[in-house]
Amino acid sequence: MARRLVIIGGDAAGMSAASQARRMTSPDALEIVAVERGSRTSYAACGLPYLVAGLVESPDRLVVRTPEQHRAMGIDVRTRHEAIAIDCGARTVTVRDLGIGRESVEHYDELLIGTGASGIAPQWPGIDAEGVLQLRTLDDAAQVERRLGAGARRAVVVGAGYIGLEVAEGLLERGLDVTVVELLGAPMGAVLDADMAAGVANAMRAAGIDLRLNTAVTGFATVAGRVTAVETATGPVAADLVVIGLGVRPNADLARAAGIGVGETGGIIVDDRLRTDTPHVWAAGDCVESRHRITGRSVVVALGTHANKQGRIAGTNIAGGQAAFGGVLGTAITRFQGVEIARTGLTEREAGAAGFDAIGVTTEASSRAQYFPGAQPMKIKVVAERGTGRLLGAQIVGGEGAGKRIDVLATALWNDMTVEEVGGMDLSYAPPFSPVWDPVLLAAGKAASKI
Ligand SMILES: Cc1cc2nc3c(=O)[nH]c(=O)nc-3n(C[C@H](O)[C@H](O)[C@H](O)COP(=O)(O)OP(=O)(O)OC[C@H]3O[C@@H](n4cnc5c(N)ncnc54)[C@H](O)[C@@H]3O)c2cc1C
Numbered sequence: 001m002a003r004r005l006v007i008i009g010g011d012a013a014g015m016s017a018a019s020q021a022r023r024m025t026s027p028d029a030l031e032i033v034a035v036e037r038g039s040r041t042s043y044a045a046c047g048l049p050y051l052v053a054g055l056v057e058s059p060d061r062l063v064v065r066t067p068e069q070h071r072a073m074g075i076d077v078r079t080r081h082e083a084i085a086i087d088c089g090a091r092t093v094t095v096r097d098l099g100i101g102r103e104s105v106e107h108y109d110e111l112l113i114g115t116g117a118s119g120i121a122p123q124w125p126g127i128d129a130e131g132v133l134q135l136r137t138l139d140d141a142a143q144v145e146r147r148l149g150a151g152a153r154r155a156v157v158v159g160a161g162y163i164g165l166e167v168a169e170g171l172l173e174r175g176l177d178v179t180v181v182e183l184l185g186a187p188m189g190a191v192l193d194a195d196m197a198a199g200v201a202n203a204m205r206a207a208g209i210d211l212r213l214n215t216a217v218t219g220f221a222t223v224a225g226r227v228t229a230v231e232t233a234t235g236p237v238a239a240d241l242v243v244i245g246l247g248v249r250p251n252a253d254l255a256r257a258a259g260i261g262v263g264e265t266g267g268i269i270v271d272d273r274l275r276t277d278t279p280h281v282w283a284a285g286d287c288v289e290s291r292h293r294i295t296g297r298s299v300v301v302a303l304g305t306h307a308n309k310q311g312r313i314a315g316t317n318i319a320g321g322q323a324a325f326g327g328v329l330g331t332a333i334t335r336f337q338g339v340e341i342a343r344t345g346l347t348e349r350e351a352g353a354a355g356f357d358a359i360g361v362t363t364e365a366s367s368r369a370q371y372f373p374g375a376q377p378m379k380i381k382v383v384a385e386r387g388t389g390r391l392l393g394a395q396i397v398g399g400e401g402a403g404k405r406i407d408v409l410a411t412a413l414w415n416d417m418t419v420e421e422v423g424g425m426d427l428s429y430a431p432p433f434s435p436v437w438d439p440v441l442l443a444a445g446k447a448a449s450k451i
Contacts, residue, residue, distance in 0.1 A: 002031045005318055006093050006108035008083040008254070010036025011043065012304055013285025014114030015065065016311025017318065018075045024319035027074045033106060034075055035095050037082035041067050043138055046304050049163065051141050053170030059138045086111065086258035088278050110280050110318050113255055113268060114311060117248035117286035117302045126220030131227035132242045135167055144241065148174060152240035155179070156230045158217050160187035162334045164245035165200070168209055169336050171243075179210040179237050181217055181230060190247075191332065192395050193347045195362060196381050199397040203339040212237070248302045250287045265289045267300040272324040274314040282318060284310035293327040293414065294345055294392060295354045301328045331410040333403045338376075340403030344410040345393025348383050357386045361447040365439030367401035369431035378402035380443035382409070382419060389418035389451045394443070401433075408440045420448040 005021060007014045018032050034041070042065040050056045067077040078095070084103070085094040093106045119134040121127055131152070133143050155171045157164045160182035171178050184190065186197035187204060204211045212232070221229040221236060229236040250267040261269040261277035267289030274282050285307035289298040306328060316323040331344040348360035360383045368375040378398020384391055394409040396402050412422045423445035427438045437445075 002028055003109040004031045004033065004107060005110045005112065006106050007032065007034040007112045007114060008093065009114035009116055009285070009287075010034050010038070010041040010067075010077060010079065011045070011114070011116060011285075012307035013116070013287075013311035013314075014112065015042045015070065015075075016308050017112050017114065017282075017284060017315035018070065019065075019073065020312045020315030021319040022073050022075055024316065024321060030319065032075045034070070034077045035081040035083050035093070035106075036077065036079050037098060038137065038139075039079050040138060041065060041070055041077055041079065044304075045136060048135050048138070048141050049166035049170045051138075052135065052144050052167060053173040055173075059141065062138065083115075083254060086254060086260070086281075088258050088260065088281060091280065108280070110282065112314055112318065113260075113276070113281065113283040113287060114285045114307075115251035115254060115287045116307075117250050117300075119244065119248055120246040121244060122246070124217060124219040126222050126227065126231075129220055129222040129227040130225055131240060132220055132244065134244050135163060144243070147241045148176075153177060154238050155241045155243065156181060156237050156239040157243050157245060158230065159245040159247070160184075160204075160211070161190060161245055161247060162188070162332065164243075165204075165334060165336050165341075167243045167245060168204070169207075171241075172207060172209065176241070177210075178208075179212060179230075179239075180204065181212045181215050181232060181237065183214070183216055185214050187211065187213075188341060191330075191343055191347070192341070192397075193349055193360060193381060196379065196395045196397050199379060200336060200339065200341055203336050207337055210237075248286065250289075250300055250302070252287055255283065255287070263289045263298050265298050265300045267298070269298075272326070273317045274310055274325060275317075282314045284314045290325070291327040293329055297354075299328065299330070301330055303332060305331075326414075329410055329413055331406060333406060335403065338399055339397060340400065341397050342403040342406035343393070343395045344406050345391070345413045346383055347393060347395065348381070351383050351385075351392045356392060358383050358392055359386050359447070359450060361443070361450050363439065363443040363446050365442050366435055367399055367439070368433060369435050372431040374400070376400050376402065378439055380405070380439050382443045382447040384419045384447050384451060386451055389420050389448060391417055391419050391422060391444070402439075405438075405440050412444075418448070419444045419451065423448050
């Protein structure tokens, strides 16, 4: 008889696991049932800001694989079905069909939890008003579209992290007046050092964004249930549309209620094979905590890169293979108009907080040979450990061609290299691509000479 794999959550982690397990096993050996409370599967949430901006022509373009396509692969996908309880002793999941409200009990031999994360939404007065939303799903993007269709002119984005920045860019692109309200003293303040974030603030203001830093939101003013302003500690900001981007917290309540271990970070605890502490229960994606490769600590880094990888690894292991997740560095990239912003490892501030005797060295460089048309300025900050010279992290802010250079530094970091070693690496050069000393080599070399 076929074993039965039940998957909760039909997006990046869940469906990567399903697809991988399906590739490795026949339906005779493994039945795969995936329950998803939404109506879509495998959609690229990462593309939502670009859908809002009008760069992606339709929501369907963001759907990587439809429920029908998964079913054709031999995966029993049940959309509009929500898992409401797990019984690890009986090895069952109680599932509610959201269409007709009926509940059923599904037996599993193996269970994968891929429930993702939810956006943080403080209980501010007025947060439920029409026009106040988050951008996490295609339905949210449709709601933005409806507000624009209804004539929204003034948008306020709460939070200047990755998503806040991308949404602000998209709404500017659509011709709205955009205000960004941020509690910290800099945009991207949680993931960049202040000296690097300054360049992002300049770019936002130059683009016409009213950027209000060090500003606390206290609630929302409404008229007839519709938002009219964001209330802040320094006064109201008029708004027809508000998008909240304050980060996420893992959806781990279902696991916690079933007695499955959840860490202090709020993420489900898993080992490097993505096993939870409960037999036959696996978890992957935004709902889990991962090991940070530099600090060794457990962290929740909610990114699609990890969700896809972890889903695939869990699927491999569930199907009887051997795969392990190597941990995270917090490598990430975004852009605001022409400015590319990227980071990996620890910032100088994070390194200090983690107990490293760290030094941060910033280098100004050019994306191409300076005489070559289109050369763009960039700043690279390298963080290293004093004494050993070990690379601890890096940040890049600069024009086109700057951001993806972070991957070279992430590779070096993954392999525990020193800044001296990075400065001596054999990187490519021709004038259209870099100066003869690539900015990565320059930055690492400068850090090495300071240590
Ligand atoms: C606007 C935006 C931009 C982003 N940009 C990037 C980017 O540029 N780069 C990057 O690496 N990452 C980016 N991300 C993050 C990335 O999208 C997520 O890390 C990734 O989608 C996580 O995948 P997941 O499968 O773990 O969770 P999710 O994608 O959240 O999927 C979880 C699924 O589980 C379902 N579910 C939850 N609970 C239940 C239940 N009880 N029963 C049934 N179904 C349930 C949910 O409906 C959901 O579909 C972005 C995210 C957003 C929102």
